[in-house]
Amino acid sequence: MSRGKKIPQLELAGPQQQAALQTLGRFLEERFELELGSFEVQEVLDLISRDIAPHYYNKAISDVQAVLSDRFASLESDLWALEKS
Numbered sequence: 592m593s594r595g596k597k598i599p600q601l602e603l604a605g606p607q608q609q610a611a612l613q614t615l616g617r618f619l620e621e622r623f624e625l626e627l628g629s630f631e632v633q634e635v636l637d638l639i640s641r642d643i644a645p646h647y648y649n650k651a652i653s654d655v656q657a658v659l660s661d662r663f664a665s666l667e668s669d670l671w672a673l674e675k676s
Contacts, residue, residue, distance in 0.1 A: 600637075601644045611636055 603611055616632040619625040627635070 600641050601648060602640065608636075615639075 602608070612629065612632050615636055616627060616629075619627055619632070619635070
């Protein structure tokens with residue numbers, strides 16, 4: 592999102608989606624005593640996928656970029672050390 596590109600809504604595969612719906616429904620019921628139907632729980636999950644998950648996705652990408660940058664810098668340093676004069 593930082594480069595002007597719109598990230599498509601993050602989606603889970605079938606079994607992961609069902610597990611997420613069950614977990615979210617159970618959480619809302621246990622924590623807030625909300626007994627929502629499957630459509631309502633799906634709406635909440637869609638909101639999270641559309642509006643919240645991209646922030647975590649972007650943070651993960653940023654973290655990976657930092658790790659890879661450090662690794663490549665280390666590799667470059669190792670290659671310079673191997674270079675013959």
